[in-house]
Amino acid sequence: MERDYLDDLKSILNSEISDEEKKSKILQYHESDIADLLNELNDEETEKLYKILGNENIAEVWSHADDIEDIIEDIPAEKIADILETMDADDAIDVLEELDDEKRDQIVDLMEPEAKEDIITISKYDEDQIGSRMTNNYISILNTNSVKEAMKRVVAEAAENDNVSLIYVVDEKDILIGVIELRDLIIARAGTDINSILKTNYPVFKATESVEDCIVEMKEYALDSYPIVKDDNNELIGVITSDDVTEATEEEMSEDYAKLAGLTDEEDSDQGVLHSVRKRLPWLIILLVLGLVQSFTMSGFEAVVASLPIIVFFQTLVLDMAGNSGTQSLAVTIRLLANHEDSKKQIARALFKELRVGIMNGLILGVLSAIFVFLYLIITKNPVANAASEFTYANATKGALIVGVSLLIAMAVSSFVGAFTPVVFSKINIDPAVASGPLITTINDITALLIYYGMAMLLFIEFI
Numbered sequence: 001m002e003r004d005y006l007d008d009l010k011s012i013l014n015s016e017i018s019d020e021e022k023k024s025k026i027l028q029y030h031e032s033d034i035a036d037l038l039n040e041l042n043d044e045e046t047e048k049l050y051k052i053l054g055n056e057n058i059a060e061v062w063s064h065a066d067d068i069e070d071i072i073e074d075i076p077a078e079k080i081a082d083i084l085e086t087m088d089a090d091d092a093i094d095v096l097e098e099l100d101d102e103k104r105d106q107i108v109d110l111m112e113p114e115a116k117e118d119i120i121t122i123s124k125y126d127e128d129q130i131g132s133r134m135t136n137n138y139i140s141i142l143n144t145n146s147v148k149e150a151m152k153r154v155v156a157e158a159a160e161n162d163n164v165s166l167i168y169v170v171d172e173k174d175i176l177i178g179v180i181e182l183r184d185l186i187i188a189r190a191g192t193d194i195n196s197i198l199k200t201n202y203p204v205f206k207a208t209e210s211v212e213d214c215i216v217e218m219k220e221y222a223l224d225s226y227p228i229v230k231d232d233n234n235e236l237i238g239v240i241t242s243d244d245v246t247e248a249t250e251e252e253m254s255e256d257y258a259k260l261a262g263l264t265d266e267e268d269s270d271q272g273v274l275h276s277v278r279k280r281l282p283w284l285i286i287l288l289v290l291g292l293v294q295s296f297t298m299s300g301f302e303a304v305v306a307s308l309p310i311i312v313f314f315q316t317l318v319l320d321m322a323g324n325s326g327t328q329s330l331a332v333t334i335r336l337l338a339n340h341e342d343s344k345k346q347i348a349r350a351l352f353k354e355l356r357v358g359i360m361n362g363l364i365l366g367v368l369s370a371i372f373v374f375l376y377l378i379i380t381k382n383p384v385a386n387a388a389s390e391f392t393y394a395n396a397t398k399g400a401l402i403v404g405v406s407l408l409i410a411m412a413v414s415s416f417v418g419a420f421t422p423v424v425f426s427k428i429n430i431d432p433a434v435a436s437g438p439l440i441t442t443i444n445d446i447t448a449l450l451i452y453y454g455m456a457m458l459l460f461i462e463f464i
Helices: 006-013 019-026 031-038 043-062 077-085 089-096 101-110 113-123 147-157 182-187 211-221 242-260 273-299 302-307 309-313 315-338 344-380 393-427 437-459
Strands: 139-142 166-170 176-181 225-229 236-241
Touching: 006 019, 006 031, 006 043, 019 043, 031 043, 043 077, 043 089, 077 089, 077 101, 089 101, 089 113, 101 113, 113 236, 139 147, 147 182, 166 182, 166 236, 176 182, 176 225, 211 225, 211 242, 236 242, 273 437, 302 309, 302 437, 309 315, 309 393, 309 437, 315 344, 315 393, 315 437, 344 393, 393 437
Parallel strands: 139 166
Antiparallel strands: 166 176, 225 236
16 A cells, blocks of 8 residues: 655654654654655755754665755755765765766765765776676675674674675785675674684675676575675675665666667656657667568569458468567577576577477467458458459468468567577677567568468469
């Protein structure tokens, strides 16, 4: 059930109770609800809320805000810098990315050196590298610490770093040694050697590895967090939390969905018209060319259409089913490639399987469609061919066979094309997701037209 707490929060903010009581009551609500409240307050109320909650709590609220650019628009750069200093570096970067370059640089310059360094470290990685998604919200201990020293450090840092389920063990140069689960550290005896309870064979990711590749592996482990290290010396520089993995997965899915719609990447609703045109136009031009090829193909069968007009009625059936079959195979293959199941043996097995699936589905649906078309023709007594003056069962049978056999062949070919195309794209280092639905559908339409009208020409050659 959807709940709206805005009225309650606003009532608390404007009540006559003390600021401490207001703070206590407001913080009983989730930060996401408080973030929604920021969009509903006037300048005076906003200033009052910021004063009551303080920078650290406001930082948590900002990390859940959707329209952060509007929220911080009128806030002085010094105040923004103070709040961002209390945020995790990755969350602070998310806020900064919403600002123009000049204001972003101004705010970063006003931040404390340590916070600024964390932001610069993460920002230097490209958005498709896993280092750009890491956070500095983690706890590390030295491999020379005793259990007592380690627990003391965990307790001291837990207030600032809430990712405490996994403790990262490093040496004096911050080189990652292993990981300790908090539970194991808690139950360890005082004299236990730290190195005896840490796990050294733990999934570790280089900062420059691609987000897409890392997500696939991270989902297999389903851990609370994963260490991110420098490429050259295994120095621990950040972690990826399960929340970060979820967010990155959603973004990758959105990007792939955009590509399946024929876009080069995800399109923001706030982007300008010209920006959207530039994103959409390249694929639309390709599809236009393929559409012209489809039209020219159709024009080549003008004599068939003139002689067998009834055949045109069932064209959509064959084209649609072929397109559906190809799109299904496309989705299965892209998922296979996304999961890195891309050995030659696995790919060959997948292609052969999709071909068999297409043949089996085409056979079943081809027989059904042939029966329905035959019944339709004998009920309407349609002679099929213009040159035939009377209805004959032979012509009705041939008309039904055109639809049924064409559907069988078209679905088999479309299934193979839908599976084969993204494989080819992948091998030539083009994202297979761009082997999109519109592209596959248009290619399969051309193929189905050739099969359908070629079959009609073959069976009714005497009337053409």
